[in-house]
Amino acid sequence: MNLEPIDAFRFRIARDERRGMRTHVVVYASQTLIDQIRKDLSLEQAMNVATLPGIVGPSLAMPDIHQGYGFPIGGVAATDVETGVVSPGGVGFDINCGVRLVRTTLTEAEVRPRLRDLLNQLFRDIPCGTGGAGPVKISRQQLAEVLVEGAGWMVKNGYGSERDAEFAEESGCLKGADPEHVSARAKERGQPQLCTLGSGNHFIEVQWVERIHDEAAARVMGLEAGQVVVLIHCGSRGLGHQVCTDYLAQMGAAMKRYNITLPDRQLACVPIQSPEGQAYLAAMRASANFAWANRQAILHFTRGSFARIFGAGARLELIYDVCHNIAKQETHVVDGKKRAVLVHRKGATRAFPPGHREIPAAYRGIGQPVLIPGSMGTASWVLVGTEGAMQETFGSVCHGAGRLMSRTAARKGRNAREVQDKLEEQGILVRSESRDGILEEIPEAYKNVDEVIEVVHAAGLARKVARFRPMAVIKG
Amino acid sequence: MNEDLKPPAMFELIEHTADIGFRTWGKTAAELFENAAGALMAVAVEIETVEAREPYPLAAEGLDYESLMVNWLSEVLYALDAKRTPLRRFEVSEVTPARITGQGWGERWNPARHRAKLIVKGVTYHQLQVEERAGGWYAQVVLDI
Numbered sequence: 001m002n003l004e005p006i007d008a009f010r011f012r013i014a015r016d017e018r019r020g021m022r023t024h025v026v027v028y029a030s031q032t033l034i035d036q037i038r039k040d041l042s043l044e045q046a047m048n049v050a051t052l053p054g055i056v057g058p059s060l061a062m063p064d065i066h067q068g069y070g071f072p073i074g075g076v077a078a079t080d081v082e083t084g085v086v087s088p089g090g091v092g093f094d095i096n097c098g099v100r101l102v103r104t105t106l107t108e109a110e111v112r113p114r115l116r117d118l119l120n121q122l123f124r125d126i127p128c129g130t131g132g133a134g135p136v137k138i139s140r141q142q143l144a145e146v147l148v149e150g151a152g153w154m155v156k157n158g159y160g161s162e163r164d165a166e167f168a169e170e171s172g173c174l175k176g177a178d179p180e181h182v183s184a185r186a187k188e189r190g191q192p193q194l195c196t197l198g199s200g201n202h203f204i205e206v207q208w209v210e211r212i213h214d215e216a217a218a219r220v221m222g223l224e225a226g227q228v229v230v231l232i233h234c235g236s237r238g239l240g241h242q243v244c245t246d247y248l249a250q251m252g253a254a255m256k257r258y259n260i261t262l263p264d265r266q267l268a269c270v271p272i273q274s275p276e277g278q279a280y281l282a283a284m285r286a287s288a289n290f291a292w293a294n295r296q297a298i299l300h301f302t303r304g305s306f307a308r309i310f311g312a313g314a315r316l317e318l319i320y321d322v323c324h325n326i327a328k329q330e331t332h333v334v335d336g337k338k339r340a341v342l343v344h345r346k347g348a349t350r351a352f353p354p355g356h357r358e359i360p361a362a363y364r365g366i367g368q369p370v371l372i373p374g375s376m377g378t379a380s381w382v383l384v385g386t387e388g389a390m391q392e393t394f395g396s397v398c399h400g401a402g403r404l405m406s407r408t409a410a411r412k413g414r415n416a417r418e419v420q421d422k423l424e425e426q427g428i429l430v431r432s433e434s435r436d437g438i439l440e441e442i443p444e445a446y447k448n449v450d451e452v453i454e455v456v457h458a459a460g461l462a463r464k465v466a467r468f469r470p471m472a473v474i475k476g
Numbered sequence: 477m478n479e480d481l482k483p484p485a486m487f488e489l490i491e492h493t494a495d496i497g498f499r500t501w502g503k504t505a506a507e508l509f510e511n512a513a514g515a516l517m518a519v520a521v522e523i524e525t526v527e528a529r530e531p532y533p534l535a536a537e538g539l540d541y542e543s544l545m546v547n548w549l550s551e552v553l554y555a556l557d558a559k560r561t562p563l564r565r566f567e568v569s570e571v572t573p574a575r576i577t578g579q580g581w582g583e584r585w586n587p588a589r590h591r592a593k594l595i596v597k598g599v600t601y602h603q604l605q606v607e608e609r610a611g612g613w614y615a616q617v618v619l620d621i
Contacts, residue, residue: 042493066494067493068495069603070600070601070602073494089600092620093598094597094620129592132587185558198595199592199594199595200595238558241620242554242558244597245550248546248601249547249550252539252543264601264602265601266600266602266604268601403493403494404493405493406491407492407496408489409491434592434593436593436594476595
């Protein structure tokens with residue numbers, strides 16, 4: 001592989017036609033990060049993505065890139081809406097996995113003395129792991145409504161305020177969702193799982209604002225130093241997983257019909273305009289809406305947990321909600337021409353600039369809030385999108401710190417109790433239903449989130465606004 | 477021998493940055509698919525807490541052995557996540573590249589006795605291998621966690 005530096009934060013892999021590449025790869029990384037990235041197969045995966053029919057612009061790799069299945073995690077690819085393909089693998093099993101950031105009216109000093117009570121209350125109120133059904137009971141008919149209306153359905157039914165739906169990407173609802181394209185099995189899995197966290201890297205974290213980098217933007221988001229915030233990370237649960245499973249199973253045969261061959265079967269794709277492509281997109285959008293409803297429900301019950309511990313005076317308001325596993329139709333300028341493209345963001349976050357009409361009016365002066373969680377022992381960040389991201393990356397940046405260590409390596413020689421004690425010494429309380437869940441998510445398993453943020457900031461893709469430190473963590 | 481005392485399926489975990497994979501073997505294709513199902517369950521739950529009480533029918537179709545493996549394991553995952561039935565033991569009665577039938581034995585999820593390890597989101601085609609080798613069958617599977 002011929003990986004050449006473009007500047008201090010960009011690398012390029014030239015198009016190799018012998019490998020079937022239709023375009024080149026651009027990797028956003030520092031020298032330290034690129035040395036880590038080269039240790040797994042993520043760059044080969046970014047090159048495989050460059051073979052997708054109808055790809056527009058380069059195959060992009062964010063600084064948190066690591067090996068996934070098919071697409072790398074931290075990968076972005078845009079395909080032409082008329083002549084290109086949609087790849088369920090470019091979205092992933094957890095459709096609209098995403099993050100929402102919530103500000104509170106409490107300070108770190110006020111929360112610390114009751115922190116363990118708060119953690120236990122959250123753990124009781126929001127099921128995680130395989131902890132059973134969620135507290136929001138819905139009928140099959142109501143599920144169909146959720147799949148069409150997303151976060152708005154929750155608000156309409158008393159699980160939040162009008163403002164909550166407004167302060168989410170797409171206002172918490174992707175148009176063009178069709179529950180008819182979601183299988184009975186997917187609905188069966190999703191119905192009891194509304195308001196559940198799941199497992200893996202999903203979490204609810206109580207954090208405090210450690211440092212403000214951009215006072216003006218922080219003021220617009222209602223953030224100040226010492227304030228407590230909540231970060232919620234989860235997705236579409238079994239419903240989205242089943243939708244991905246169902247469509248991957250169909251695509252093997254469909255690809256033969258469309259005469260598409262690819263270097264990795266998990267990249268399975270079909271033309272966007274084919275019946276199979278349209279059916280997948282309608283089901284993907286329905287799954288995305290389920291995920292927004294899920295995060296909205298979790299916010300509602302998080303408010304309840306805070307009220308129980310701190311009284312009704314403690315208020316929680318949504319700052320923003322982003323999805324980082326999604327394919328979305330957007331208009332971007334490519335080589336001076338406006339193009340309608342389907343942007344696959346697989347472990348990547350939209351980062352639209354100031355003035356963009358698809359972000360809430362309140363944020364049009366500063367740009368879209370970009371939420372980047374780190375590991376449970378380090379830090380998380382909020383940034384804002386820039387014109388640079390629009391010009392270079394289809395309005396996209398990274399989605400997290402990015403894993404460095406495999407799950408098996410993270411478990412080796414470690415004990416969950418010791419990990420919890422060590423984090424507690426740093427003022428971070430952790431609860432999880434699963435011991436493995438804690439071990440596999442240890443801070444050492446991740447890249448340095450600050451270094452990842454530095455790359456996107458220095459490359460001009462997003463601007464730093466504030467850094468948060470965790471205090472209490474529920475790991476799914 | 478009491479079937480519940482049988483050791484879990486023969487498999488080993490493989491390193492993957494974000495997810496988890498496993499390798500497994502079998503003297504026959506049927507045994508390979510049984511062991512792969514056992515490996516999946518052992519990744520998702522503390523399998524020794526599960527008893528092989530009730531039969532659970534399993535069937536899947538495929539275009540070849542690879543897609544058959546993905547679809548078969550997706551059925552096992554569906555039993556766990558949708559039917560909340562972890563399975564301890566598997567028996568394949570018939571397997572061709574186009575179709576597999578068999579059953580698992582397990583029990584309804586009981587939070588008092590069962591312990592989860594990880595939620596497996598899906599079975600991927602990434603680095604997937606299912607092949608006959610000298611003296612037996614071999615598979616490698618990566619799961620999305």
